[in-house]
Amino acid sequence: MGWTRKVLRVNLTTGTCVAEPLNMEWAQDYLGCRGLATKYFTTEVDPKVDPLSPANKMLMVTGPLTGTMASTGGRYSVVTKGPLTGAIACSNSGGYFGAEMKFAGWDMIIFEGKSPKPVYLYVENDRAELLDAAGLWGKSCWDTEETIKASHQDPQIRVCSIGLAGENQVLFACIINDLHRAAGRSGVGAVMGSKNLKAVAIRGTKGFGGIRDFPAFLEVTNQKKKILADNAVTGQGLPKYGTQVLMNVINEMGALPTRNHRDVQFDQASKIGGEAMHEKRPTDGKAQLVTNAACFACTIACGRISKIDQTHFTVTNNPKYWGATGGLEYEAAWALGAANGVGDLEALHYANMLCNEQGMDPITFGTTVGAAMELYELGLLTKEQIGEEAPFGSTKAMAHFAEITARGEGFGKELALGSKRLCAKYGRPDLSMSVKGQEFPAYDGRAIQGMGLAYATSNRGACHLRGYTVASEVLGIPVKTDPHVTEGKAELVKAFQDATGVFDSAGICIFTSFAWGLADVQPQIAAACEGDWSMEKLALMGERIWNMEKQFNLAAGLGKKDDDLPPRLKTEACKTGPAKGLVSGLDKMLPEYYQIRGWNEDGVPKRETLERLGL
């Protein structure tokens, strides 16, 4: 129980859809979602595969708590080899799509090969078929969802799709479901585009009754929901301000990377944070934020639903963008704003809408724009080359870049490759603020030392969701640690990374971890799933998943040189704020981290480590 026990295997080359039983032995060792799909993926796919070739596979997967009343139990993940990084990619999304997959009776969908022409997968419970997507190709994610619902005459279908960014294989294209939820990072949308797969449309009316002990499950999930409701972050901060609650907090502690990490504080941070989204605009007397919203089964409801100022220059002649839609989260507001020095909240919302509409990761997009602006300021990119003036803080350039990047026009084609390739092309590879080719998110690795190590060692490239030590170093969850010191951070990062593997494999949202520890997740899994789900087993499983991902990366050709930070973070100290004078102490932390992980000094798992983990 906990699983539907069914996997749908879709061969896009031959056009076949075949049901097969879920490997229940693997389910016991890897649970679901991230862990289970990565086990399938790494077993079936050559690590050296070209991510955008037909030989790469793409797995969409739910967890045992997906489609249940466990709070936030609606997540699905997309696992593949990422074109941005050349590493394992696993992007997690909320919304309603994941639960619908479960309700149709599927734990996982495996996509293989490449369709000779654009298609979309339509699933109605047990029935699955590939349908012609000629009429959808060229459409945005928003129009694709609307068109599919209309053509099937079923408004209750749930859809995930790629927009123009995925079709054009923008290396940071994402997969958008339910209009504004995203499997966002590492370019999973480009992989989908490379397979000529435009969308997956699912209608599930079977529901999910596979809970091992329903009364126990309802009792424990109710208890755990209460913990979320009573917690200051998940019960108050996130519902009111969303993740944007962090903008001013992180800025004040001097950890808000600004202008391509030249600075760590942004003088306009208060104009682009969660509080600003509540403020009434002088133009129309309305706040940008309309309401908060939840993903499936989520009792936190951190999602933002916003409306743009209709008089803003980006949309004055474009009513299409005037309606309510997914609003700015912290990462997007930071990447589109502080990372470029842009402090115009309406412009950030506009660019964020384009990212949702056409399926682009706003983190990598925004930070790539930041890198381009630095190249421009250094004279390495000129107005003639990129079509306009683009110094830091140029709102017009940022908004314009969002338009041309998704469409693959002009300079947008260069931005579409991410900052690593852009900076290398113009002779300054050091200016790409990335690890393994994936750009940093919104926390400075100098001012929050643990995050520096978490970025350097993240298996999918720089990421805040693989080991969110911000919880401890900033918010004091579960215990407060000093963000400025390196001592103890190797252990802290490992603990967060391993625990996150369990959260991500259960089918719940990592934001629950502001209030829940592993001990809160464990009884929910145990009530849902057959088998032994002790704390010890889960902790070991988290570590197993991390090592499995690491092994794939090593076999793909990544190594110690890729567990590194850009020179800026190691040599240019924070100029202002409480962390003034600090650089990242990665060189101190990394050897300790390898040792604690049971890896050799080159970052390769030792034989005894692999044996202990059953790998």
Place this chain on the structure above:
Amino acid sequence: MMKSLYLDPQKCTGCLQCEMACAYEHTGAFNPAQSRIKIFNFEHEGRMVPYTCTQCAEAWCLLACPVEAITMDAATGAKVVHDGTCVGCKVCTIACPFGTVNYVAETGKVQKCDLCGGDPECVKACPTGAITYVDADWTGLDRMRAWAGRANSAVL
């Protein structure tokens, strides 16, 4: 005291916990497709609205049923479908002006809200208080209180 469901769209976040609770109570599975309460998401307005049967006093579904498969639960006022009697003719689904009685192909019967015998599961599952179960004669009480609180001593 007769009670009534009271739905407040302003508090709804669209999490669908109510739909799962309803479906579990009636079918034993988490299945929004079998829920008697539905959340409608008006995406472009940023509004999420819960909607279900209002248990009309003069219930057209009950009156329309040719086999008397719909009766009133005297304790709760709920108009309840009896599966053993229902022949799946769907006349009640036509009679209901609000669309809250629906046919289920899988069972060959219709389904609608039955107030869970007086202890609605959707109410207990709602994390924001968007669905409450209140005195049927005083569904306006909270709003009256809110307006009363805004009145000054001189004029209303």
